[in-house]
Amino acid sequence: MRKKIVAGNWKMNTTVAEGIELVNQIIAKIEEIPQQVQLIVNTPFTHLFPISKIIGDIKCPNCRSKLALGAQNCADKEKGAYTGEVAAQMLVSLSKAVGTVVGAPADAVGAPVEYVILGHSERRGYYGETNAILLEKIKQALAAGLKVIYCVGEALEDRKAGRHFDVVGEEIKEVLFALGEEDMKKITVAYEPIWAIGTGETATKEQAQEIHAFIRKSLAEKFGALAQQISILYGGSCKPSNAAELFSQPDIDGGLIGGAALKADDFIAIAKSF
Ligand code: PEP
Numbered sequence: 524m525r526k527k528i529v530a531g532n533w534k535m536n537t538t539v540a541e542g543i544e545l546v547n548q549i550i551a552k553i554e555e556i557p558q559q560v561q562l563i564v565n566t567p568f569t570h571l572f573p574i575s576k577i578i579g580d581i582k583c584p585n586c587r588s589k590l591a592l593g594a595q596n597c598a599d600k601e602k603g604a605y606t607g608e609v610a611a612q613m614l615v616s617l618s619k620a621v622g623t624v625v626g627a628p629a630d631a632v633g634a635p636v637e638y639v640i641l642g643h644s645e646r647r648g649y650y651g652e653t654n655a656i657l658l659e660k661i662k663q664a665l666a667a668g669l670k671v672i673y674c675v676g677e678a679l680e681d682r683k684a685g686r687h688f689d690v691v692g693e694e695i696k697e698v699l700f701a702l703g704e705e706d707m708k709k710i711t712v713a714y715e716p717i718w719a720i721g722t723g724e725t726a727t728k729e730q731a732q733e734i735h736a737f738i739r740k741s742l743a744e745k746f747g748a749l750a751q752q753i754s755i756l757y758g759g760s761c762k763p764s765n766a767a768e769l770f771s772q773p774d775i776d777g778g779l780i781g782g783a784a785l786k787a788d789d790f791i792a793i794a795k796s797f
Pocket of ligand 1 (some may be wrong): 532715719720721722725758759760761779780781782783
């Protein structure tokens, strides 16, 4: 069975203190989440360290495994003189540093940074991240041991012109087709129509299912039966009121959630919508 995933993309929101409060509110309700659902919080870089410690400290083992930590970006290079960049290896090294914090037991280990979001339309649009750059980022992330949530999606003009399959197909082929099968097992795809992100407008369940099925069919061209095991998430104004109908579709395996991930109650309600 494919993994059911609800991943929060916090974007550039919350102070560190607010982020800590938000994750604590999520943890307080984590027992309500069905065991088969993987929750992920993808926080700003500045929040990863304290939140790694908080998630690592969750006592109940069943609850601990329900919540994973992720970042929202990583560099396309391994290391070196790239001012302002954060390498995938640095993200992976973070959880082991929790034991160095004053007052923590020396053997304390935080929750690992397990995931990274790459290919988000805001990164493609505002920061000029092309498919070629994204492929390099994905290679760095995978080499460091991270799992990748790879986002694809079309702009409104593309949808209106009926070009959405071409755009999404290209984002899949130019990037994911360059990976081997073992690497592909560490990829989750998120379909996020740009016209639905943060706009309150959501793809209908039929529109979303149609393109999720297309993504899976495209993946099957290269990866065969493995395509059936890859989780494909929907993102774009997903909220408690529409999550259940979206998640009921055969090729929708969960959601990448922006605005609604900033309210613990909404995030939890979405995760209970399967
Ligand atoms: C996102 O940007 O990943 C997203 C899905 O945002 P929102 O849920 O706010 O539309």
